[in-house]
Amino acid sequence: MIDFFxxxxxxxxxxxxxVLYRKPNNIKLIGFFQNxxxxxxxxxxxxxxxxxAPFQGSQMILIPxxxxxxxxxxxxxxxENNALDFIDSKDIQAKEHFxxxxxxxxxxxxxxxLKKVVVSREEIVNVSNFDLVSIFEKLIQNYPTAFxxxxxxxxxxxxxxxxxxxxxxxxxxxxYTMSLAGTQKIQPSxxxxxxxxxxxxxxxxxxxxxxxLKDLTSEVAVSSPYTAxxxxxxxxxxxxxxxxxxxxxxxxxxxxxxxxxAVCGLPKEVAKNFILENxxxxxxxxxxxxxxxxKKGFNTxxxxxDLYVNLRCMQIKEDSKxxxxxxxxxxGCGITKDSVPENEWKESVxxxxxxxQVL
Numbered sequence: 001m002i003d004f005f006x007x008x009x010x011x012x013x014x015x016x017x018x019v020l021y022r023k024p025n026n027i028k029l030i031g032f033f034q035n036x037x038x039x040x041x042x043x044x045x046x047x048x049x050x051x052x053a054p055f056q057g058s059q060m061i062l063i064p065x066x067x068x069x070x071x072x073x074x075x076x077x078x079x080e081n082n083a084l085d086f087i088d089s090k091d092i093q094a095k096e097h098f099x100x101x102x103x104x105x106x107x108x109x110x111x112x113x114l115k116k117v118v119v120s121r122e123e124i125v126n127v128s129n130f131d132l133v134s135i136f137e138k139l140i141q142n143y144p145t146a147f148x149x150x151x152x153x154x155x156x157x158x159x160x161x162x163x164x165x166x167x168x169x170x171x172x173x174x175x176y177t178m179s180l181a182g183t184q185k186i187q188p189s190x191x192x193x194x195x196x197x198x199x200x201x202x203x204x205x206x207x208x209x210x211x212x213l214k215d216l217t218s219e220v221a222v223s224s225p226y227t228a229x230x231x232x233x234x235x236x237x238x239x240x241x242x243x244x245x246x247x248x249x250x251x252x253x254x255x256x257x258x259x260x261x262a263v264c265g266l267p268k269e270v271a272k273n274f275i276l277e278n279x280x281x282x283x284x285x286x287x288x289x290x291x292x293x294x295k296k297g298f299n300t301x302x303x304x305x306d307l308y309v310n311l312r313c314m315q316i317k318e319d320s321k322x323x324x325x326x327x328x329x330x331x332g333c334g335i336t337k338d339s340v341p342e343n344e345w346k347e348s349v350x351x352x353x354x355x356x357q358v359l
Contacts, residue, residue, distance in 0.1 A: 004073040005133045007033065012132065012152060019050045019063055021149040021291075022140045023306070027075050029140070032068040037154050040064050045251035048294040051307070052151055052159075055259060055283040056272065061156065062293070075140055094121065097280070098348060099341035102333070104278055109337045116204050117265035117274050119344075120332030122281050123352050127359050130316070130325035136160060138358040143231050147308040149290065159285055161313030162354065164230030167257055167289045170305045173244050175217065175253065179206035180228070181262050181334055182236040185350050192227050192234045197338035199225070202236040204336075205261045208268075209240055212256045216248040230312070231354050250305060254289070263287035263309060263332065285310055286330035312354045329355045 008031065011018045017034040032050050042051045042060040049068065053060040098121050105117045132150065140148045143162035152158045169176040182198035202225060210220065220242035228237040244253060264287070265271025275283075291307040315328040331351040333344040 004029065004031065004071055007031065007071055008133060015154045017063055017153040019052075019149060019151045020136060021050075021147065022075055024145050024147055029073050029075050031071040032063045032065070033071065034063050034068045036067065038067075039153070039155055040067065042293060045249065045254065045293065045305075048296070050151075050291065051293045052153075052156075052285060052288070052290045053258070054285050054288040055263075056276070061153065063153075065295075091123075094123070095345055097121075099345050101278055101280075102335055102339060102341040102344045105274070105335035106337065106339055106341075108274060109335070114271055114274065115266040116201060116261055116334060116336050117271045118261070118263050118287075118332050118334045119275065120279060120283065120286070120330060121348060123329040123331065125327045125329060125356065125359060127316075127325040127327050130318075132158070132316075135358050142358060143312075143354075146230055146312070147291070151290065158316040159310075159313060160316065160355075161310060162231065163308045163311045163313070164228070164233075164235060165262065165309040165311055167260070167291075167307040167309050168254060168305070169307070170244065170250055170253070172302050172304075173246075174241070175244050176239070176241040177209060177257060178240060179209055179225075179238040179260075179262070180235050181205045183333070183347050183351065184234050186229065186232055186234050194227075194236060195338075197336055198236060200338070201334045201336050202238070204266055206238050206240070208261045208266060209257065213240075213242075213253065216253055216256065217242045217244055219243045233350060233354070250294075254307065258289055259287055260309070262334065263311070265334075283330065284315070286313055286315075287311065287332065312351065314355045327355065327359055 011033050016037055018031060020031045022029050040062040042062040047062055049062045049064040051060050051062050101119045105119055108114045136150045139162055146162040146164050148162045150160045165180045166178050179202060181202035182194060223239040225236050225238045228235050288310045289307050290310055293305050295304050297304055313330055317326045329352050331348045333347050
């Protein structure tokens, strides 16, 4: 573990790209360390490596396997509980802006323009004595059931996150994905109960995935919705799996799924345009996707891809002139006809606590 993080610090000091990641419920920590600072791209999804894709646009950045050194180590066990209680924000202006954005979404749904839209906001936190390694260690300890990562490229920036949502797992011709929506903070010794608004929101996502994959896949099986935990938050989740048709490609399946209604809305293009016109900031890689692309199985030789939605994430920006590090946190909420602006603000604050507790 010590040698692994020494390698991380050396790579960062040399300003060379790398990615560290730990899959959900896994004890293995993996690192790809690129041997140059070139920008590579995943163009046809036949490449092998780690892909990092934005919310919109076609520049899907690749850390290629054949241009990188791979390191692995085991995540140390920890009994420490670092979770914090609810963190409130006193930024009244941000609260008013976000609630106004939510109301715009509700109004658009009332007019019939949209069925659902996911709106988000950016929260900037000053971080003193920023240390990449210690923060990433907290991340993987606090969120054992999430996909935890730290991604860096000198020409793009530094991103970290703990995502509860898998976009797609493909193994040869089989695939697995999930429908995830609805959020509430877990209360000790209190049963999680879902309201009609949250159940409908999650069903929108499930229906979208099934309807849009039907021409590309077959033998699709769907689980019943159930409650899944991600840190101190609970979500409604449905598992979906099946077979990718012979005439279909991995890139086609990903392009149909991304962005899902869980991060964008319905209809997809109308919701995306609403987001771009009204949010007031650039999401960049927040609500994009990332993960292993065309990894060869060690024992079986099968080609596997494992991609996650970039949720519960932050971008780290250093102000060298003022010797201050800023963490840009990104959080969003799904808006339906039954949404209440103040409740959505509270949900967004709960979500921002996911990242704040590791800073």
